[in-house]
Amino acid sequence: xxxxxxxxxxxxxxxxxxxxxxxxxxxxxxxxxxxxxxxxxxxxxxxxxxxxxxxxxxxxxxxxxxxxxxxxxxxxxxxxxxxxxxxxxxxxxxxxxxxxxxxxxxxxxxxxxxxxxxxxxxxxxxxxxxxxxxxxxxxxxxxxxxxxxxxxxxxxxxxxxxxxxxxxxxxxxxxxxxxxxxxxxxxxxxxxxxxxxxxxxxxxxxxxxxxxxxxxxxxxxxxxxxxxxxxxxxxxxxxxxxxxxxxxxxxxxx
Numbered sequence: 580x581x582x583x584x585x586x587x588x589x590x591x592x593x594x595x596x597x598x599x600x601x602x603x604x605x606x607x608x609x610x611x612x613x614x615x616x617x618x619x620x621x622x623x624x625x626x627x628x629x630x631x632x633x634x635x636x637x638x639x640x641x642x643x644x645x646x647x648x649x650x651x652x653x654x655x656x657x658x659x660x661x662x663x664x665x666x667x668x669x670x671x672x673x674x675x676x677x678x679x680x681x682x683x684x685x686x687x688x689x690x691x692x693x694x695x696x697x698x699x700x701x702x703x704x705x706x707x708x709x710x711x712x713x714x715x716x717x718x719x720x721x722x723x724x725x726x727x728x729x730x731x732x733x734x735x736x737x738x739x740x741x742x743x744x745x746x747x748x749x750x751x752x753x754x755x756x757x758x759x760x761x762x763x764x765x766x767x768x769x770x771x772x773x774x775x776x777x778x779x780x781x782x783x784x785x786x787x788x789x790x791x792x793x794x795x796x797x798x799x800x801x802x803x804x805x806x807x808x809x810x811x812x813x814x815x816x817x818x819x820x821x822x823x824x825x826x827x828x829x830x831x832x833x
Contacts, residue, residue: 590648601831675815704776760788766795
């Protein structure tokens with residue numbers, strides 16, 4: 580079985596392509612919506628939640644390869660997983676994302692972490708528009724009371740995610756539950772509607788819609804804090820490269 584730790588559109592693409600080529604594909608997802616999508620994409624097996632990173636898990640899945648297609652910022656256990664796969668002689672491949680390419684602007688400010696983004700956002704205005712989902716939200720919630728700021732969060736329209744935001748003190752009126760990526764026009768309309776003083780986004784490339792968020796904010800003269808992803812590009816592959824590597828080294832079983 581080819582195991583895909585999913586969470587991106589490219590992960591879905593790989594699931595469909597590998598299933599069509601006769602591979603048994605297992606997909607690990609973190610949301611009920613992701614479960615539904617994996618089912619639609621032809622996954623032979625779907626596991627809900629975080630993977631149990633141990634040899635028994637790989638053996639139980641009869642894994643021949645593990646493809647880490649999660650968002651770059653959701654790979655806290657990637658080094659541990661890489662070591663595990665190596666010790667079990669299982670192919671481990673990481674799906675990379677192209678960095679966001681936009682025109683330079685004094686309003687566009689790169690940062691290295693969500694914590695740094697929160698610290699800098701505190702001095703840029705009264706309303707933060709967070710387009711990074713619920714991951715890392717705890718870095719920003721303290722600003723509501725300590726700096727009297729309004730925090731707008733855009734997240735997936737999932738009960739678990741919305742509940743997390745509310746449990747952390749975000750008012751319903753400040754939760755934008757929508758599934759992206761979004762066009763420049765939609766981003767621009769939302770930033771204007773909520774009177775954003777600063778926009779925070781991750782460097783998720785065009786696939787994650789970072790370019791349209793940045794373009795929309797800059798067109799409104801709103802500062803943007805761009806959270807750069809960890810520098811792991813030397814060990815990453817494109818989705819086409821991963822498909823080729825799997826096809827060249829592992830025979831289909833379906």
